[in-house]
Amino acid sequence: MQNTPVTLKxxxxxxxxxVSTVSxxxxxxxxxxxxxxxxxxxxxxxxxxxxxxxxxxxKERRSRIIGIILPNLSDHFFTRSIDGVEQFATAHGxxxxxxxxxxxxxxxxxxxxxxxxxxxxxxxVAISKHxxxxxxxxxxxxxxxxxxxYTRNPSFNLNCHKVLGNTFQGCYQATQFLIERGxxxxxxxxxxxxxxxxxxxxxxxxxxxxDNQIPFSAELVAYTDFDQENTITAIxxxxxxxxxxxxxxxxxxxxxxxxxxxxxxxxxxxxxxIECVGFGNNAFITYLDNPPVASIEENPxxxxxxxxxxxxxxxxxxxxxxxxxxxMVDCRLVVH
Amino acid sequence: MQNTPVTLKxxxxxxxxxVSTVSxxxxxxxxxxxxxxxxxxxxxxxxxxxxxxxxxxxKERRSRIIGIILPNLSDHFFTRSIDGVEQFATAHGxxxxxxxxxxxxxxxxxxxxxxxxxxxxxxxVAISKHxxxxxxxxxxxxxxxxxxxYTRNPSFNLNCHKVLGNTFQGCYQATQFLIERGxxxxxxxxxxxxxxxxxxxxxxxxxxxxDNQIPFSAELVAYTDFDQENTITAIxxxxxxxxxxxxxxxxxxxxxxxxxxxxxxxxxxxxxxIECVGFGNNAFITYLDNPPVASIEENPxxxxxxxxxxxxxxxxxxxxxxxxxxxMVDCRLVVH
DNA sequence: AACAACGTTTCAAACGTTTGAAATAATTGC
DNA sequence: GCAATTATTTCAAACGTTTGAAACGTTGTT
Numbered sequence: 001m002q003n004t005p006v007t008l009k010x011x012x013x014x015x016x017x018x019v020s021t022v023s024x025x026x027x028x029x030x031x032x033x034x035x036x037x038x039x040x041x042x043x044x045x046x047x048x049x050x051x052x053x054x055x056x057x058x059k060e061r062r063s064r065i066i067g068i069i070l071p072n073l074s075d076h077f078f079t080r081s082i083d084g085v086e087q088f089a090t091a092h093g094x095x096x097x098x099x100x101x102x103x104x105x106x107x108x109x110x111x112x113x114x115x116x117x118x119x120x121x122x123x124x125v126a127i128s129k130h131x132x133x134x135x136x137x138x139x140x141x142x143x144x145x146x147x148x149x150y151t152r153n154p155s156f157n158l159n160c161h162k163v164l165g166n167t168f169q170g171c172y173q174a175t176q177f178l179i180e181r182g183x184x185x186x187x188x189x190x191x192x193x194x195x196x197x198x199x200x201x202x203x204x205x206x207x208x209x210x211d212n213q214i215p216f217s218a219e220l221v222a223y224t225d226f227d228q229e230n231t232i233t234a235i236x237x238x239x240x241x242x243x244x245x246x247x248x249x250x251x252x253x254x255x256x257x258x259x260x261x262x263x264x265x266x267x268x269x270x271x272x273x274i275e276c277v278g279f280g281n282n283a284f285i286t287y288l289d290n291p292p293v294a295s296i297e298e299n300p301x302x303x304x305x306x307x308x309x310x311x312x313x314x315x316x317x318x319x320x321x322x323x324x325x326x327x328m329v330d331c332r333l334v335v336h
Numbered sequence: 337m338q339n340t341p342v343t344l345k346x347x348x349x350x351x352x353x354x355v356s357t358v359s360x361x362x363x364x365x366x367x368x369x370x371x372x373x374x375x376x377x378x379x380x381x382x383x384x385x386x387x388x389x390x391x392x393x394x395k396e397r398r399s400r401i402i403g404i405i406l407p408n409l410s411d412h413f414f415t416r417s418i419d420g421v422e423q424f425a426t427a428h429g430x431x432x433x434x435x436x437x438x439x440x441x442x443x444x445x446x447x448x449x450x451x452x453x454x455x456x457x458x459x460x461v462a463i464s465k466h467x468x469x470x471x472x473x474x475x476x477x478x479x480x481x482x483x484x485x486y487t488r489n490p491s492f493n494l495n496c497h498k499v500l501g502n503t504f505q506g507c508y509q510a511t512q513f514l515i516e517r518g519x520x521x522x523x524x525x526x527x528x529x530x531x532x533x534x535x536x537x538x539x540x541x542x543x544x545x546x547d548n549q550i551p552f553s554a555e556l557v558a559y560t561d562f563d564q565e566n567t568i569t570a571i572x573x574x575x576x577x578x579x580x581x582x583x584x585x586x587x588x589x590x591x592x593x594x595x596x597x598x599x600x601x602x603x604x605x606x607x608x609x610i611e612c613v614g615f616g617n618n619a620f621i622t623y624l625d626n627p628p629v630a631s632i633e634e635n636p637x638x639x640x641x642x643x644x645x646x647x648x649x650x651x652x653x654x655x656x657x658x659x660x661x662x663x664m665v666d667c668r669l670v671v672h
Numbered sequence: 673a674a675c676a677a678c679g680t681t682t683c684a685a686a687c688g689t690t691t692g693a694a695a696t697a698a699t700t701g702c
Numbered sequence: 703g704c705a706a707t708t709a710t711t712t713c714a715a716a717c718g719t720t721t722g723a724a725a726c727g728t729t730g731t732t
Contacts, residue, residue, distance in 0.1 A: 005397075005479070007718055018682045023720060033680060048475060053453040054399065055718035057390035058687045073415040082409060086436065095450055098434050100422065114431055117389040139384060143341070257623045287593045289625035343688055354712045359690060369710060391688035394717045 006049045015043055026051075057119065066096050066311065067115035069125040071103045071152070076282065077300045078126065081150070084304025085124060092312060094121070103128045112136040120145065122311040124304075126152040129194045146314035146321055150307040155196030161314065163307040163327040167197045167279070170296040170331030171204025171249060174277040177294060177333055178247040179212050181275065186214075187238045187245035189231075189259060190223040191252055198223075201251050201279070217243050224255060231258045239268060246274060253280030253295065260290055281334050294335045303329045342385045351379055362387075393455065402432050402647065403451035405461040407439045407488070412618065413636045414462065417486070420640025421460060428648060430457070439464045448472040456481065458647040460640075462488040465530045482650035482657055486643040491532030497650065499643040499663040503533045503615070506632040506667030507540025507585060510613040513630060513669055514583040515548050517611065522550075523574045523581035525567075525595060526559040527588055534559075537587050537615070553579050560591060567594045575604060582610060589616030589631065596626055617670050630671045639665045 004010060008026075012019045017036070025032045025040035026049075043049075057063045066089050070078045082098060089096050097118065099111035108128045115123060116139060123140050125147060134154060140147045150163040178186050188205045191198045202221070209216050220243060222234035235258075238245060250256035256278035263271050272290075281295035306327050313319045340346060344362075348355045353372070361368045361376035362385075379385075393399045402425050406414045418434060425432050433454065435447035444464045451459060452475060459476050461483060470490060476483045486499040514522050524541045527534045538557070545552050556579060558570035574581060586592035592614035599607050608626075617631035642663050649655045 005718095008720095009718075019719085020683075020721075021681055023718095024681090027720085029721095031680065036680080048478065050449075050452050050475075050479070052394070052455060052718050054390040054393035054455060055687090056720080058388070058394055058689090058717090059719050059721090061687065063390065073409055073418060074412070076410070079409040079415065083436075090446075095433075095454075097431075100419075110426075113386075116386050118431075119388060119390060139386075142384065143386070257620075261623055284593075284620045284623070287597055287620075287624060341688095344690095345688075355689085356691075356713075357711055359688095360711090363690085365691095367710060372710080388688050391717090392690080394687090394719090395689050395691090397717065 006047045007052070008049075011040065011043055011047065011049060014047070015040060062121050063119045064094050065118060065120045066094050066308065067111075067118070067120035067123045067125075068096060068098045069101055069108060069111045069115070069123065069127075070098070071126060071128055072100050073098075077151070077280070077298060080300035081304035081307075084301035084306075085308045086304075088305050088308045088312075094312075101128045103130065105130045105133075109136045112139070116140065116143070116145075122315045123147045124150055124307045124311060126150055127154065128152075129192055141321065144321070146311055148307045148311045148314070150303055152195055152197070155199070159324055161310060161325050163303055163310060163329065164197070165298045165300075165303055166328040166330045167298075168200040168204040168207075169328075170279065170298065170333075171201040172208045173204075173331065173333050174249050174294065174296050175205045175208035176212070177335075178249065178275060178277060179208065179214065181247075181293075183247040183275065184214055185217075185220065185243050185245045186247045186249060187220045187222075189234060189238065189248060189250040189255065190221065191255070192225040193223060198251060205249055219243055220245055226252075226255065228258050231255050232262050235259045235262050239263065244270075246270075248274065248276045250276065250278040253278040253282045253285075253292070256292060257288070260288075260292075264290060277333075279331075285336060291336050294333050297332045297334045299329055299332065342383045343388070344385075347376065347379055347383065347385060350383070351376060398457050399455045400430050401454060401456045402430050402644065403447075403454070403456035403459045404432060404434045405437055405444060405447045405451070405459070405463075406434070407462060407464055408436050409434075413487070413616065413634060416636035417640035417643075420637035420642075421644045422640075424641050424644045424648075430648075437464045439466065441466045441469075445472045448475065452476065452479070452481075458651045459483045460486055460643045460647060462486055463490065464488075465528055477657065480657070482647055484643045484647045484650070486639055488531055488533070491535070495660055497646060497661050499639055499646060499665065500533065501634045501636075501639055502664040502666045503634075504536040504540040504543075505664075506615065506634065506669075507537040507587075508544045509540075509667065509669050510585050510630065510632050511541045511544035512548070513671075514585065514611060514613060515544065515550065517583075517629075519583040519611065520550055521553075521556065521579050521581045522583045522585060523556045523558075525570055525574065525584060525586040525591065526557065527591070528561040529559060534587060541585055555579055556581055562588075562591065564594050567591050568598050571595045571598050575599065580606075582606075584610065584612045586612065586614040589614040589618045589621075589628070592628060593624070596624075596628075600626060613669075615667075621672060627672050630669050633668045633670045635665055635668065 008019045008022045012022045022040050025037045026044060073079055086096050101108035101111055105128055122145060137147060148161045148163060153162050175186060190202055206216060222237050224231040224234040256276055260276060275293040277292055277294045279296045279298060281297040285291045306329055310325060310327060344355045344358045348358045358376050361373045362380060409415055422432050437444035437447055441464055444467060458481060473483060484497045484499060489498050511522060526538055542552060558574050560567040560570040592612055611629040613628055613630045615632045615634060617633040621627045642665055646661060646663060
């Protein structure tokens with residue numbers, strides 16, 4: 001424990017030169033004599049000089065920090081997307097601060113405020129499912145800090161930058177896949193209606209049916225959320241319908257697993273023949289005895305990477321802040 | 337986009353008062369006139385004044401930021417532990433920066449450096465499995481920044497603060513549980529030897545055997561890592577041993593799942609009777625057809641919470657930096 | 673000997689806060 | 703009505719950097 005913090009001033013004192021010489025030497029200014037640079041750099045290393053980022057941020061009026069707000073880290077989609085962001089960000093000299101909203105608007109507001117105070121250079125955000133009001137996020141753009149919404153975003157709002165999984169295409173492809181395997185009665189298990197892409201997924205399903213001249217039946221559609229009880233209720237509804245489904249498209253894998261588990265537990269007649277597909281491509285599928293026939297891989301790393309790429313362009317003003325972009329990242333059907 | 341950043345100075349100009357009055361008004365100093373406070377606070381709200389954290393950090397010589405370095409976010413143990421840290425930290429006015437090492441020493445060093453520059457007030461770290469050298473982490477203590485190692489830590493080093501899952505007790509309990517269920521030939525599948533607690537777990541296993549007068553057989557012990565191939569090799573070894581095991585204790589659940597899957601895939605005779613236990617208590621277990629008979633719940637939230645509690649005490653100098661503590665968090669056996 | 677020209681170093685202000693001390697204004701006591 | 707007291711505001715320095723402008727010292731030219 002050393003009580004004299006090693007600052008430029010301290011180094012300057014030791015070396016009997018001015019603070020600016022030390023600073024410039026460490027930053028490799030061409031006007032500084034080579035021998036001086038050596039001396040300074042050696043001394044800095046010896047004394048473990050570590051520049052104070054707060055001071056630099058203050059001076060430079062930027063932080064080289066990217067903020068990320070997301071619902072939670074227990075969802076593998078998000079942790080995988082972080083990897084995409086982090087890799088590209090650090091390669092470009094930026095660090096990342098992650099903040100979880102736990103799908104709670106108040107926490108999201110707190111996170112946003114914290115990141116705003118930290119003067120992040122840009123923000124990537126997947127909004128909570130309860131976010132209907134955007135003052136706390138609009139604040140960033142007002143201060144000239146670009147914001148990229150990814151995955152979960154305010155669907156009605158065109159005036160923001162978005163990077164989205166092409167969830168329509170993913171769901172279309174999954175439905176198409178099931179149709180090609182001979183299914184005609186394909187049930188659709190949707191997610192919370194507050195999450196905007198829920199509708200896109202539904203549309204993918206609908207359109208695939210339409211394009212194959214399969215009549216749509218409202219009986220074959222139900223919605224749930226992340227609560228297991230609700231999923232069971234939805235499944236009971238779907239599989240007691242008149243048109244008994246032979247296949248199922250679900251908006252998220254863990255929920256699909258709940259569905260499969262339930263059908264199996266009640267010895268649903270014809271269970272073995274039912275074919276399922278869900279979003280996610282969870283690594284655990286390999287351990288299931290009755291795995292989904294395929295998964296919709298959402299490529300979260302790519303979503304994250306596209307988000308940070310766009311954000312960096314906005315930060316560098318290569319793209320105008322007002323020139324709102326929408327980037328779609330295609331899904332890929334993985335057959336198991 | 338507004339080009340005049342709203343600073344104290346800017347507010348002071350608008351209100352025709354000094355910067356210090358504005359600052360004190362916003363910080364609710366008792367010497368400031370109530371009416372003045374109102375005026376200032378209103379104006380601040382109206383213009384969306386957001387204090388610059390870098391400036392405050394610089395002035396206060398602390399950041400109210402806690403750094404966390406951990407191997408990766410794909411392991412649910414770590415994401416759950418973060419929840420424990422975050423909750424307690426934010427309740428005490430601290431923010432958290434998470435940095436992944438991806439089990440790579442170089443990345444860990446980079447993370448440490450980044451956090452050091454950011455002048456975190458304290459560090460919580462689960463070292464990478466390749467970390468044998470600790471300069472980058474010792475640096476913090478040298479600068480008076482307390483460090484708490486959690487879960488993965490330098491086992492040989494007593495001179496550091498540690499918060500650990502009581503992995504010995506967990507493994508003992510699991511083994512005891514299997515013994516009580518009548519098993520005598522219990523195999524043990526250990527993890528990477530570089531991870532320090534691997535040995536504690538093994539000792540838990542051994543001691544439970546000993547306390548029940550069950551002879552230990554080296555044939556019943558094998559080691560693997562997170563690579564599936566190696567797990568299969570280990571399992572082949574264990575289950576082709578002379579003493580055919582009837583139960584298995586594994587050091588981590590996903591690996592246990594690989595083992596179960598393999599035994600099932602080869603139609604291992606007596607597979608249905610084999611009882612397994614592993615560390616983790618993965619939420620996913622509920623979907624398995626041949627689930628482990630029990631799980632060792634490591635209580636990661638509690639580990640995280642204990643780590644941040646200790647760290648805050650160190651930060652507040654309620655505990656002397658040199659007075660090295662070791663906190664153990666018990667595991668809990670969850671029978672499925 | 674004078675001075676231009678260069679290589680190198682230093683000065684000084686700025687970034688946005690906080691805070692004890694000093695200054696000023698308002699109030700009270702007599 | 704004036705000093706003493708109290709309430710309120712302002713001054714000024716500090717936190718650790720960066721950086722353009724100014725200053726310095728050394729050479730080389732004439």
